[in-house]
Amino acid sequence: MRFHTRKWVKPEDLNPNETLFGGKLLAWIDEEVALYAIIQLENTKVVTKHMSEINFMSSAKQGDIIELGIDVVKFGKTSLTLKCEVRNKMTHETILTVDTITMVNLGPDNKPKAHNKTQIEYVKDRLKN
Template sequence: MRFHTRKWVKPEDLNPNESLFGGRLLQWIDEEAALYAIVQLENKRVVTKFMSEINFISSAKQGDIVEIGIVPTTFGKSSITLRCEVRNMVSRQPILTIEKLVMVNLDEEGNPAPHGKTKVEFVKDRVDRN
């Protein structure tokens, strides 16, 4: 699993229990999943279709730095399915897992569209082939 993004837990990210608000963490995950799908599918028109069970394992506190990891598990005709892990950067303690995040590739009219991708591509490889 590659951890692409780090977030610093600030006071505005806390719930009344003084731990990271779950909704804020899900916002960060949704954004990271969208960015990952946009880069992989080479299309800025990508939406979240589905998130499976969200497993909160532990919490993060103010001042913690959390890392968000995304890995693709399946390339569909018009979708990409991802798995997500979030952990504390310093302790490596897991905070959350989501087994299945489905992102859908859209055309200009907002309809699901085939993307033609079958495997992970890195930007450096796309540049090298041109």
């Protein structure tokens, strides 16, 4: 799994139990997978269609540094399915996993549009062409 983003858990990210609010973490994940899909599919019109079961395995507290990892599960005709793991950067303890997150590529009419992608592409490789 490639870990792309780190977040520092701050006071405004906490719930009444003084641990990371799950909704805040899900917002971070949704943004991160959207950015990943936008870059992979080379289209800024990408939306979240589905998230599978979300498994909270441990918590994070103020001051923790967490990192979000994303891997591609599969390329569909109009979609990109990803999986995600969030872990504590210092301890590597898993905080959360999501087995599948489906992102859909949209056309100018806001309807699903084929993206013609079949494998992960890295920006550095695109720049060589």
